[in-house]
Amino acid sequence: MLRDFLVLAGSSILHRKIRSWLTVIGVFIGITAVVALISVGLGLERTITDEVAKVFGVDTFVLAPRGSFGAARTSEGSDQYALDLEWLRTLDGVLTAAAVRQRTAFVQGQPGPEGRLAQGFLPVMGLSPELITSFSSFVGSLEVEPGGRLFQEADRVVAVLGREVATRLRVDAGQTIVIAGDADKPEITFTVVGILATADDGRPQQGFTSGMPASATTIYIPYDTMESLWGPAQDVLVTLVRTAPGRDVDEVANRAQAELRARGSRVTAITYSDISSAIGTVTSTVSAFLAGIAGISLLVGGVGVMNTMFTSVLERTKEIGIMKAVGAKNSHILSIFVIESGMMGLVGGIVGTLLGLGLSAVASAIIGRMFDVRIAVVASPVLITATLGGSFLLGAVAGLWPARRASKLPVVDALRYE
Amino acid sequence: MPLLELAGITKDYRLGKTFVHALRGLDLTIEQGEIVALMGPSGSGKSTLMHILGALDTPTSGTAAFDGQSLQQLSENQLVTLRGRKVGFVFQTFNLVPTLSAQKNVELPMIFLGVPKRKRAARAKELLTKVGLADRIRHKPNELSGGERQRVAIARALANNPEIILADEPTGNLDTETGGTILELLRRLSVDDGRTVVLVTHDPEAVRIAGRVIRLRDGRTVEETANA
Ligand SMILES: Nc1ncnc2c1ncn2[C@@H]1O[C@H](COP(=O)(O)OP(=O)(O)OP(=O)(O)O)[C@@H](O)[C@H]1O
Ligand SMILES: [Mg+2]
Numbered sequence: 001m002l003r004d005f006l007v008l009a010g011s012s013i014l015h016r017k018i019r020s021w022l023t024v025i026g027v028f029i030g031i032t033a034v035v036a037l038i039s040v041g042l043g044l045e046r047t048i049t050d051e052v053a054k055v056f057g058v059d060t061f062v063l064a065p066r067g068s069f070g071a072a073r074t075s076e077g078s079d080q081y082a083l084d085l086e087w088l089r090t091l092d093g094v095l096t097a098a099a100v101r102q103r104t105a106f107v108q109g110q111p112g113p114e115g116r117l118a119q120g121f122l123p124v125m126g127l128s129p130e131l132i133t134s135f136s137s138f139v140g141s142l143e144v145e146p147g148g149r150l151f152q153e154a155d156r157v158v159a160v161l162g163r164e165v166a167t168r169l170r171v172d173a174g175q176t177i178v179i180a181g182d183a184d185k186p187e188i189t190f191t192v193v194g195i196l197a198t199a200d201d202g203r204p205q206q207g208f209t210s211g212m213p214a215s216a217t218t219i220y221i222p223y224d225t226m227e228s229l230w231g232p233a234q235d236v237l238v239t240l241v242r243t244a245p246g247r248d249v250d251e252v253a254n255r256a257q258a259e260l261r262a263r264g265s266r267v268t269a270i271t272y273s274d275i276s277s278a279i280g281t282v283t284s285t286v287s288a289f290l291a292g293i294a295g296i297s298l299l300v301g302g303v304g305v306m307n308t309m310f311t312s313v314l315e316r317t318k319e320i321g322i323m324k325a326v327g328a329k330n331s332h333i334l335s336i337f338v339i340e341s342g343m344m345g346l347v348g349g350i351v352g353t354l355l356g357l358g359l360s361a362v363a364s365a366i367i368g369r370m371f372d373v374r375i376a377v378v379a380s381p382v383l384i385t386a387t388l389g390g391s392f393l394l395g396a397v398a399g400l401w402p403a404r405r406a407s408k409l410p411v412v413d414a415l416r417y418e
Numbered sequence: 419m420p421l422l423e424l425a426g427i428t429k430d431y432r433l434g435k436t437f438v439h440a441l442r443g444l445d446l447t448i449e450q451g452e453i454v455a456l457m458g459p460s461g462s463g464k465s466t467l468m469h470i471l472g473a474l475d476t477p478t479s480g481t482a483a484f485d486g487q488s489l490q491q492l493s494e495n496q497l498v499t500l501r502g503r504k505v506g507f508v509f510q511t512f513n514l515v516p517t518l519s520a521q522k523n524v525e526l527p528m529i530f531l532g533v534p535k536r537k538r539a540a541r542a543k544e545l546l547t548k549v550g551l552a553d554r555i556r557h558k559p560n561e562l563s564g565g566e567r568q569r570v571a572i573a574r575a576l577a578n579n580p581e582i583i584l585a586d587e588p589t590g591n592l593d594t595e596t597g598g599t600i601l602e603l604l605r606r607l608s609v610d611d612g613r614t615v616v617l618v619t620h621d622p623e624a625v626r627i628a629g630r631v632i633r634l635r636d637g638r639t640v641e642e643t644a645n646a
Contacts, residue, residue: 004529008518015517322513325474326527326574327502329495412475415513 005332009340012312023308024348030298031352031391032359034291035383039360040367041287042378048283049276050376055137056272059095061253063239066266081266083236085128085223091259093252098128098135099239101226107219108178109169118170124179124219126226126233129153135240148173148194156225159190162216166195177219181229188228190221239267249273301348302398309341309402320406321414330407337403338396345395349388356387419486421582421614422448422471427480429466429637440466441477442637450581451612453605455625458634464618465510465586467634471616472505472584473497485581502531506575510586510618512567514559520546520570521555527577545573550599564591572600576607582614583607589621601627 013020056062065081080102088097102125109118131139132150144150144160151158159177161169169177171192180187198216226233243252253269260267313320320333357379364375429441440463448454448471456464469475470482473489482489484500492500506527507513514523524542533541546555549569559567568591575583583604589597605627607613617624625631625645633641 001529001532004535008529011517011522318513319515319517322515323526323530324498325472325501325507325509325513327498327530327578329498329530332530412469415474415509 001332002335005336005339006343008336009343012316012340013343016312019308019311020344023304023344024351026304027298027301027345027348027391027395028352028355030294030296030301031349031387032355033294033297035353035356035387036359036363037290037294038287038383039357039378039380040363040375041283041290042380042383043360043364043376044367045280045283045287046376046378047373048279051373052275052279053272056275057137057242058272059245059247059249060135060240060242061249061256061269061271063099063236063241063256063260063265063267063269065237066261066268080235080237082232082234083239083260083265083267084263085233085239087263088239088241088256088260091252091256093243093247094256095242095244096130096134097239097241098130099126099223099233100128100131100237101126101223101233101235102237103181103226103230103235105219105229106180107169109171110175110177112170118168120168122165122219123215123217124221124226126223127220128223129155131240134242138240143197144194145173145197148192150194151220151222155193155222157188157190158193158222160194160196160220161192162196162218162220163198164216165219166192179219179221179229182231185229185231188225298394302394305341305344305395305398306402308344309337309399310405312340313337313402313406316406317409317414317417320409321411321417324409324411325415333407334403337406338399341399341403342392342396345398346388346392348395349391352391353384353387420447421450421485422446423481423483424470424477425481427467427470427477427482429463429470429475430478440637441470443480444638446632446639448582448614448616450614451608452630453608453615453617453628455628455631456616456618456634457620457625457631462634463637464634468507468584468586468616468618472507472582473500474507502527503578504581506578506580506583508568508571508575508583508585508588510590512559512571514567514570514574516559519556519558520551520562520573523559523570524574524577527574531578541577542573545576546570548576548603549573550596565593565596568592569596569600572603580613582616585615585617587618587620589619589624594623597621597623 063083065079083099085097085099088094102123104121105124107119107122107124111117129152132142133153142150145163148160150160159179161171161177166172171177173192173194176189176191178187178189196216241253241256243249249271250273253271257267257269323333361377364377368375424444424446427441427444427446428439431438431440444467446467456467458464466475470477473482473484473492476489484504489497515526518526521539521542524545525538528538528541543552543555546552549572551566551569551573554562554566557566559570562570568588572585572588575585585604588604589600592600601624604615604617608615617628619625628645631643631645632639
């Protein structure tokens with residue numbers, strides 16, 4: 001019987017082609033907007049989390065200064081923290097770890113034309129060599145000018161310079177600089193082994209994926225050597241930790257955070273899942289907000305369906321009377337009208353979903369071109385089914401009230417209607 | 419037991435503050451298998467009576483019984499089922515569904531009874547052939563002449579093999595020849611299948627097939643004659 005009702009409802013829709021189409025248009029405009037906005041939102045989220053995953057890797061976590069990430073972000077959080085890197089490397093579940101510490105130091109370079117030494121207070125960064133060997137995705141593709149090199153694990157008193165500092169200190173690869181540490185420590189002479197190349201456009205190179213852009217104004221030396229100048233690390237900016245294969249990153253990260261805090265390091269462990277859920281929160285809030293706005297047009301579409309159905313009921317009063325006279329129950333009439341309005345909703349949903357997905361692909365391409373990234377185009381099956389189901393429901397619900405009125409008409413009165 | 423038994427039927431229509439008394443205390447008994455002709459001037463209440471006979475409308479007062487079952491005691495859905503299974507209506511104004519083809523219009527009563535599609539289609543074609551419309555099956559009502567619509571309406575009334583056929587001026591729009599075919603069809607339903615037929619008519623030809631003629635005036639029966 002349902003099939004017959006579908007046919008009856010369908011023939012009535014087709015009989016009033018123009019009005020039915022106008023109603024369907026009212027529905028699909030709203031659906032298009034909702035689907036497009038949500039799809040673009042999902043695409044952006046997917047793109048960002050993919051990029052994060054590429055840099056981060058799912059087996060790695062970051063130790064950042066406490067209070068610098070997430071809801072607990074506070075203004076009093078310091079930028080640097082104390083760390084015993086050697087101890088951290090022995091923690092159960094840790095495969096390897098690399099850290100960055102930073103100081104400002106008095107540095108002397110080579111003499112100029114008048115014999116005066118180039119010198120000044122400059123930022124000095126201590127990098128674990130593992131940063132380059134094991135965490136290259138964070139560092140991006142660092143390149144040195146021809147004739148130089150980056151330092152390796154065996155290196156102790158070597159330095160790599162940004163282009164600007166090198167110029168200022170008048171040094172080239174192979175020459176030396178002198179860095180002064182704490183007052184009670186001796187000055188140390190470093191051999192410059194490489195100078196960071198600048199990109200073609202003159203800016204220091206900086207990959208999109210780079211978590212830590214190379215700076216042209218910084219002096220880089222091995223992490224361990226920092227200790228000879230300033231003692232045990234109190235000035236760590238960031239630590240990267242890779243967990244042993246098969247270990248639960250979040251578990252190791254939580255334990256590392258707890259034990260480091262107990263040892264006096266003010267750190268927060270951030271894992272891939274922390275970052276992606278933070279991104280998810282932001283993007284889904286934005287998507288929900290946009291979809292809410294688009295939802296208003298859906299509501300308008302629903303009222304349109306209701307209006308059409310009311311007109312249709314009025315027009316077909318006599319037809320309803322005929323059907324009841326030849327044996328249609330009230331529930332039959334109700335079903336026919338609800339199916340009719342639901343079908344208009346569903347057609348609106350199908351058209352709207354297709355247009356919405358198309359629109360989101362176009363929008364992603366445009367946004368992608370604007371920001372020079374490739375934005376993923378997401379056609380979420382959940383979204384599509386929910387939209388189609390929802391649009392049928394929208395139509396059906398909008399038709400329910402008119403349909404009830406139709407079914408309740410007394411037969412003879414309905415028959416007499418002209 | 420008579421098929422239909424009406425006693426003391428009145429029907430009032432309210433028009434603002436005044437009442438139209440369409441039926442004023444009418445008694446009527448109709449036996450299984452007979453053909454009854456209802457006659458009377460326009461406005462005498464013939465169509466109103468037909469609606470009450472077919473359980474389409476309820477009287478203001480009085481009792482109506484179908485097959486010994488009092489209609490007042492039936493729920494709305496039970497009345498619908500009764501109409502669907504036992505009553506075939508041919509309305510004065512045809513009352514075809516304009517969006518449906520002749521065949522679908524004839525199928526309509528069967529759809530609501532849940533008759534399977536094939537059986538339904540076959541029966542509709544058979545009935546349309548019977549009323550001489552074999553080549554008009556796909557036509558919509560507005561693509562048919564008045565007489566053709568009349569015949570589709572008759573085919574529809576016969577769809578569910580009803581016990582009683584209530585026909586409001588079934589030959590009013592037909593030429594003598596087609597009208598004659600229809601009347602013969604109705605007569606056969608009574609004589610061969612034992613079905614009951616009530617027809618409203620002004621047509622002397624139609625009166626000829628009736629076993630009984632009932633005349634209405636101002637909402638009452640004024641004359642009952644048995645036809646030989
Ligand atoms: N819904 C209604 N509201 C008010 N008055 C009505 C209604 N239906 C019928 N009437 C009145 O009841 C009376 C009987 O109407 P009915 O349709 O039964 O007449 P009829 O005998 O079938 O006439 P005709 O031969 O012209 O078809 C008429 O005077 C009509 O005006
Ligand atoms: Mg009449």
